Amino acid sequence: MHELSVTQSLLKLVLHHAEKSEAVRVRTINIVVGQLSSIVDDSIQFYWDMIADGTIAKGALLNFTRIPAKLHCNDCGHDFALNEQDYACPQCGGIKVIVTAGEEFYLDSIDVDLQEAVSN
Protein backbone atom coordinates (compact mmCIF):
# COMPACT_ATOMS: atom_id res chain seq x y z
CA MET A 1 0.00 0.00 0.00
CA HIS A 2 2.91 2.35 0.53
CA GLU A 3 4.80 1.27 -2.55
CA LEU A 4 5.00 4.76 -4.06
CA SER A 5 7.04 6.18 -1.19
CA VAL A 6 9.10 3.00 -1.06
CA THR A 7 9.80 3.30 -4.79
CA GLN A 8 10.84 6.94 -4.35
CA SER A 9 13.31 5.89 -1.64
CA LEU A 10 14.59 3.12 -3.87
CA LEU A 11 15.11 5.50 -6.80
CA LYS A 12 17.07 7.94 -4.62
CA LEU A 13 19.27 5.15 -3.34
CA VAL A 14 19.89 3.70 -6.81
CA LEU A 15 20.74 7.08 -8.35
CA HIS A 16 23.04 7.93 -5.45
CA HIS A 17 25.10 4.76 -5.92
CA ALA A 18 25.01 4.91 -9.72
CA GLU A 19 26.24 8.51 -9.77
CA LYS A 20 28.94 7.73 -7.25
CA SER A 21 30.26 5.07 -9.64
CA GLU A 22 29.91 7.44 -12.60
CA ALA A 23 27.51 5.06 -14.31
CA VAL A 24 25.68 6.33 -17.39
CA ARG A 25 22.86 3.81 -17.24
CA VAL A 26 21.31 1.47 -14.69
CA ARG A 27 20.26 -1.83 -16.26
CA THR A 28 19.17 -4.07 -13.41
CA ILE A 29 18.28 -3.46 -9.80
CA ASN A 30 18.51 -6.41 -7.44
CA ILE A 31 16.24 -6.15 -4.43
CA VAL A 32 15.79 -8.58 -1.57
CA VAL A 33 12.28 -8.72 -0.11
CA GLY A 34 11.30 -10.79 2.91
CA GLN A 35 7.87 -12.37 3.07
CA LEU A 36 6.99 -10.32 6.16
CA SER A 37 7.88 -6.95 4.68
CA SER A 38 4.45 -6.43 3.06
CA ILE A 39 5.83 -5.16 -0.22
CA VAL A 40 4.11 -5.86 -3.54
CA ASP A 41 6.69 -6.35 -6.31
CA ASP A 42 4.36 -5.50 -9.18
CA SER A 43 3.41 -2.14 -7.69
CA ILE A 44 7.05 -1.17 -7.28
CA GLN A 45 7.74 -1.95 -10.94
CA PHE A 46 4.61 -0.01 -11.91
CA TYR A 47 5.66 3.12 -9.98
CA TRP A 48 9.26 2.69 -11.08
CA ASP A 49 8.31 3.00 -14.73
CA MET A 50 6.66 6.33 -13.94
CA ILE A 51 9.10 7.97 -11.56
CA ALA A 52 12.39 6.78 -13.07
CA ASP A 53 11.48 8.41 -16.39
CA GLY A 54 14.06 11.04 -17.26
CA THR A 55 16.78 9.51 -15.07
CA ILE A 56 19.66 7.18 -15.97
CA ALA A 57 17.65 4.38 -14.35
CA LYS A 58 14.76 4.69 -16.78
CA GLY A 59 13.60 1.28 -17.99
CA ALA A 60 15.76 -0.61 -15.50
CA LEU A 61 14.65 -4.13 -14.70
CA LEU A 62 13.71 -4.68 -11.08
CA ASN A 63 14.75 -8.11 -9.99
CA PHE A 64 13.20 -9.30 -6.72
CA THR A 65 14.59 -12.10 -4.59
CA ARG A 66 11.93 -13.30 -2.19
CA ILE A 67 12.98 -14.61 1.21
CA PRO A 68 10.41 -16.86 2.89
CA ALA A 69 9.69 -16.24 6.55
CA LYS A 70 11.35 -18.63 8.98
CA LEU A 71 10.66 -19.04 12.65
CA HIS A 72 12.56 -20.62 15.49
CA CYS A 73 10.96 -22.15 18.57
CA ASN A 74 12.71 -21.12 21.76
CA ASP A 75 11.08 -23.99 23.65
CA CYS A 76 12.20 -26.98 21.57
CA GLY A 77 14.67 -25.43 19.11
CA HIS A 78 12.68 -26.43 16.02
CA ASP A 79 13.06 -24.22 12.91
CA PHE A 80 10.00 -23.97 10.72
CA ALA A 81 8.33 -22.06 7.90
CA LEU A 82 5.61 -19.55 8.64
CA ASN A 83 2.07 -20.85 8.70
CA GLU A 84 0.13 -17.63 8.40
CA GLN A 85 -2.83 -18.99 10.32
CA ASP A 86 -0.84 -19.69 13.43
CA TYR A 87 2.67 -18.77 14.49
CA ALA A 88 2.94 -21.53 17.09
CA CYS A 89 5.60 -24.25 16.80
CA PRO A 90 4.22 -27.19 14.77
CA GLN A 91 6.46 -29.61 16.70
CA CYS A 92 5.77 -28.79 20.34
CA GLY A 93 2.94 -26.26 20.15
CA GLY A 94 5.10 -23.68 21.96
CA ILE A 95 4.47 -20.01 21.37
CA LYS A 96 7.90 -18.68 22.29
CA VAL A 97 8.90 -18.23 18.68
CA ILE A 98 11.20 -15.72 17.05
CA VAL A 99 11.44 -14.67 13.43
CA THR A 100 14.82 -15.59 11.96
CA ALA A 101 14.19 -14.65 8.31
CA GLY A 102 11.61 -12.85 6.22
CA GLU A 103 11.94 -9.25 7.33
CA GLU A 104 14.55 -8.28 4.75
CA PHE A 105 13.96 -5.31 2.51
CA TYR A 106 17.13 -3.99 0.99
CA LEU A 107 18.85 -3.00 -2.23
CA ASP A 108 21.40 -5.72 -2.87
CA SER A 109 23.19 -4.51 -6.01
CA ILE A 110 22.76 -2.79 -9.36
CA ASP A 111 24.07 -3.62 -12.80
CA VAL A 112 25.21 -0.52 -14.68
CA ASP A 113 26.88 0.70 -17.87
CA LEU A 114 29.91 2.82 -17.18
CA GLN A 115 29.93 4.42 -20.61
CA GLU A 116 27.30 4.83 -23.35
CA ALA A 117 26.92 1.47 -25.08
CA VAL A 118 27.63 1.57 -28.81
CA SER A 119 24.27 1.39 -30.53
CA ASN A 120 23.77 -1.56 -32.83
Added chain:
Amino acid sequence: MPEIEIVENILSVNDQLALNTQKDLDGLHVLGLNVMASPGGGKTSVIYKTIEALKDEYRVGVMEGDVVMIDVDKIAQLGVPVELVNTGGDCHLDANMVREVLPKMGLDKLDLMIIENVGNLICPAAFKLGTHLNVLIASVPEGADKPYKYPNMYRGADVLLLNKMDLKDYMEFDLDYFRRGVEILNPGVAFFPISCRTGDGLAAWLDWLRAKIQEHKA
Protein backbone atom coordinates in the same frame (compact mmCIF):
# COMPACT_ATOMS: atom_id res chain seq x y z
CA MET B 1 28.00 -5.12 -17.30
CA PRO B 2 29.60 -4.01 -14.01
CA GLU B 3 27.69 -4.91 -10.90
CA ILE B 4 27.83 -2.54 -7.95
CA GLU B 5 27.35 -4.17 -4.55
CA ILE B 6 25.20 -2.01 -2.30
CA VAL B 7 23.29 -3.92 0.42
CA GLU B 8 21.52 -0.93 1.89
CA ASN B 9 18.13 -0.74 3.56
CA ILE B 10 15.71 0.83 1.09
CA LEU B 11 14.15 2.93 3.82
CA SER B 12 17.54 4.09 5.11
CA VAL B 13 16.79 7.73 4.24
CA ASN B 14 13.62 7.56 6.32
CA ASP B 15 15.48 5.84 9.15
CA GLN B 16 18.15 8.54 9.18
CA LEU B 17 15.55 11.33 9.33
CA ALA B 18 13.80 9.46 12.15
CA LEU B 19 17.07 9.25 14.03
CA ASN B 20 17.50 13.02 13.72
CA THR B 21 14.05 13.57 15.19
CA GLN B 22 14.82 11.20 18.05
CA LYS B 23 17.99 13.18 18.80
CA ASP B 24 15.99 16.42 18.86
CA LEU B 25 13.51 14.87 21.29
CA ASP B 26 16.23 13.37 23.48
CA GLY B 27 18.13 16.66 23.63
CA LEU B 28 15.10 18.30 25.22
CA HIS B 29 14.00 15.24 27.26
CA VAL B 30 10.70 14.98 25.38
CA LEU B 31 9.12 11.53 25.20
CA GLY B 32 7.65 10.81 21.74
CA LEU B 33 4.69 8.46 21.14
CA ASN B 34 3.59 7.08 17.77
CA VAL B 35 -0.08 6.13 18.16
CA MET B 36 -1.30 3.59 15.62
CA ALA B 37 -4.56 1.73 15.08
CA SER B 38 -7.08 0.81 12.43
CA PRO B 39 -9.55 3.56 11.44
CA GLY B 40 -12.12 3.90 14.21
CA GLY B 41 -10.07 2.00 16.77
CA GLY B 42 -10.03 4.96 19.11
CA LYS B 43 -6.73 6.76 18.53
CA THR B 44 -8.16 10.24 19.00
CA SER B 45 -10.26 9.16 21.98
CA VAL B 46 -7.27 7.61 23.73
CA ILE B 47 -5.16 10.69 23.02
CA TYR B 48 -7.96 12.95 24.25
CA LYS B 49 -8.45 11.01 27.49
CA THR B 50 -4.71 10.79 28.04
CA ILE B 51 -4.15 14.51 27.66
CA GLU B 52 -7.20 15.32 29.74
CA ALA B 53 -5.71 13.30 32.60
CA LEU B 54 -2.09 14.43 32.25
CA LYS B 55 -2.21 18.04 31.10
CA ASP B 56 -1.90 19.50 34.58
CA GLU B 57 1.13 17.31 35.32
CA TYR B 58 2.99 17.43 32.01
CA ARG B 59 3.30 19.67 28.98
CA VAL B 60 1.85 17.75 26.05
CA GLY B 61 1.84 18.52 22.30
CA VAL B 62 0.16 16.60 19.49
CA MET B 63 0.82 16.02 15.79
CA GLU B 64 -2.21 14.80 13.90
CA GLY B 65 -1.55 12.83 10.72
CA ASP B 66 -4.65 13.51 8.69
CA VAL B 67 -6.09 15.37 5.75
CA VAL B 68 -8.91 17.17 7.57
CA MET B 69 -8.99 19.29 10.73
CA ILE B 70 -11.63 17.29 12.67
CA ASP B 71 -9.20 15.64 15.10
CA VAL B 72 -7.00 18.74 15.35
CA ASP B 73 -10.01 20.79 16.42
CA LYS B 74 -11.05 18.16 18.94
CA ILE B 75 -7.62 18.05 20.59
CA ALA B 76 -7.30 21.84 20.47
CA GLN B 77 -10.32 22.06 22.81
CA LEU B 78 -8.01 20.77 25.54
CA GLY B 79 -5.83 23.85 25.18
CA VAL B 80 -2.66 21.99 24.19
CA PRO B 81 -0.53 22.72 21.11
CA VAL B 82 -1.64 20.60 18.14
CA GLU B 83 -0.45 20.65 14.54
CA LEU B 84 -1.77 18.90 11.44
CA VAL B 85 0.67 16.76 9.50
CA ASN B 86 -1.11 16.76 6.18
CA THR B 87 -0.62 13.34 4.64
CA GLY B 88 -2.26 14.37 1.37
CA GLY B 89 -4.12 11.07 1.49
CA ASP B 90 -1.03 8.92 2.05
CA CYS B 91 -1.53 5.69 3.95
CA HIS B 92 1.06 6.45 6.65
CA LEU B 93 3.24 9.15 8.16
CA ASP B 94 6.93 9.11 7.37
CA ALA B 95 9.90 10.68 9.08
CA ASN B 96 10.14 13.50 6.56
CA MET B 97 6.53 14.66 7.10
CA VAL B 98 7.15 14.70 10.83
CA ARG B 99 10.37 16.68 10.48
CA GLU B 100 8.65 19.34 8.41
CA VAL B 101 6.14 20.02 11.17
CA LEU B 102 8.52 19.52 14.11
CA PRO B 103 9.78 23.15 14.27
CA LYS B 104 6.20 24.32 14.87
CA MET B 105 5.80 22.10 17.93
CA GLY B 106 7.78 24.17 20.42
CA LEU B 107 9.59 21.08 21.67
CA ASP B 108 11.49 23.03 24.32
CA LYS B 109 8.17 23.59 26.08
CA LEU B 110 7.03 19.93 26.02
CA ASP B 111 7.46 16.81 28.14
CA LEU B 112 5.41 14.55 25.87
CA MET B 113 4.82 14.66 22.11
CA ILE B 114 2.06 12.43 20.79
CA ILE B 115 1.86 11.67 17.07
CA GLU B 116 -1.43 10.28 15.81
CA ASN B 117 -0.59 8.18 12.77
CA VAL B 118 -2.92 7.39 9.87
CA GLY B 119 -5.56 4.75 10.66
CA ASN B 120 -4.04 1.69 9.03
CA LEU B 121 -2.47 -1.50 10.39
CA ILE B 122 -0.01 -2.17 7.56
CA CYS B 123 1.88 0.84 6.26
CA PRO B 124 2.67 2.81 9.45
CA ALA B 125 4.53 -0.25 10.78
CA ALA B 126 7.21 0.16 8.11
CA PHE B 127 8.11 3.80 8.67
CA LYS B 128 9.98 4.92 11.76
CA LEU B 129 9.14 8.45 12.86
CA GLY B 130 11.78 9.01 15.53
CA THR B 131 9.40 8.58 18.45
CA HIS B 132 10.41 6.42 21.42
CA LEU B 133 7.34 4.25 21.87
CA ASN B 134 4.89 2.66 19.47
CA VAL B 135 1.44 2.71 21.04
CA LEU B 136 -0.90 0.27 19.33
CA ILE B 137 -4.62 0.49 19.98
CA ALA B 138 -6.74 -2.53 19.16
CA SER B 139 -10.47 -2.52 19.75
CA VAL B 140 -13.00 -5.21 20.55
CA PRO B 141 -15.26 -4.73 17.47
CA GLU B 142 -12.31 -5.32 15.14
CA GLY B 143 -12.20 -8.96 16.17
CA ALA B 144 -9.66 -11.11 17.99
CA ASP B 145 -7.81 -12.26 14.87
CA LYS B 146 -6.02 -8.98 14.20
CA PRO B 147 -2.62 -9.96 15.66
CA TYR B 148 -2.54 -12.91 13.26
CA LYS B 149 -3.49 -10.73 10.29
CA TYR B 150 -1.21 -7.77 10.97
CA PRO B 151 1.88 -9.38 12.53
CA ASN B 152 4.29 -6.54 11.70
CA MET B 153 2.15 -3.99 13.49
CA TYR B 154 1.78 -6.18 16.56
CA ARG B 155 5.45 -7.09 16.63
CA GLY B 156 6.52 -3.46 16.59
CA ALA B 157 4.30 -2.29 19.46
CA ASP B 158 5.85 -1.19 22.76
CA VAL B 159 2.48 -1.03 24.45
CA LEU B 160 -0.90 -2.41 23.43
CA LEU B 161 -4.25 -0.97 24.49
CA LEU B 162 -7.39 -2.99 23.84
CA ASN B 163 -10.12 -0.35 23.62
CA LYS B 164 -13.92 -0.58 23.74
CA MET B 165 -13.87 -3.28 26.43
CA ASP B 166 -17.39 -2.09 27.37
CA LEU B 167 -18.60 -3.79 24.17
CA LYS B 168 -17.06 -7.16 25.01
CA ASP B 169 -20.35 -8.68 26.17
CA TYR B 170 -22.05 -7.73 22.91
CA MET B 171 -19.32 -9.06 20.63
CA GLU B 172 -17.90 -12.50 20.11
CA PHE B 173 -14.40 -11.47 21.07
CA ASP B 174 -12.16 -14.36 22.10
CA LEU B 175 -9.76 -12.62 24.47
CA ASP B 176 -7.62 -15.75 24.96
CA TYR B 177 -7.14 -16.16 21.21
CA PHE B 178 -6.22 -12.47 20.91
CA ARG B 179 -3.75 -12.60 23.80
CA ARG B 180 -2.15 -15.78 22.47
CA GLY B 181 -1.48 -14.07 19.13
CA VAL B 182 -0.01 -11.07 20.91
CA GLU B 183 2.15 -13.28 23.15
CA ILE B 184 3.59 -15.13 20.15
CA LEU B 185 4.39 -11.97 18.22
CA ASN B 186 5.45 -9.72 21.04
CA PRO B 187 6.13 -11.63 24.26
CA GLY B 188 5.67 -9.61 27.42
CA VAL B 189 4.43 -6.44 25.71
CA ALA B 190 2.68 -4.07 28.13
CA PHE B 191 -1.06 -4.65 27.73
CA PHE B 192 -3.97 -2.56 28.99
CA PRO B 193 -7.65 -3.40 28.36
CA ILE B 194 -9.49 -0.08 28.45
CA SER B 195 -12.71 1.66 27.59
CA CYS B 196 -12.48 5.31 26.62
CA ARG B 197 -16.25 5.54 26.96
CA THR B 198 -16.50 4.32 30.57
CA GLY B 199 -12.95 5.19 31.60
CA ASP B 200 -12.30 1.63 32.81
CA GLY B 201 -8.66 0.59 32.71
CA LEU B 202 -7.34 4.05 31.83
CA ALA B 203 -5.72 4.57 35.23
CA ALA B 204 -3.30 1.66 34.71
CA TRP B 205 -2.32 2.93 31.26
CA LEU B 206 -1.81 6.45 32.58
CA ASP B 207 0.41 5.21 35.42
CA TRP B 208 2.50 3.25 32.94
CA LEU B 209 2.85 6.33 30.74
CA ARG B 210 3.70 8.60 33.70
CA ALA B 211 6.55 6.24 34.58
CA LYS B 212 7.84 6.38 30.99
CA ILE B 213 7.72 10.19 30.95
CA GLN B 214 9.60 10.33 34.25
CA GLU B 215 12.22 7.86 33.00
CA HIS B 216 12.77 10.07 30.01
CA LYS B 217 13.10 13.26 32.00
CA ALA B 218 15.72 11.75 34.27
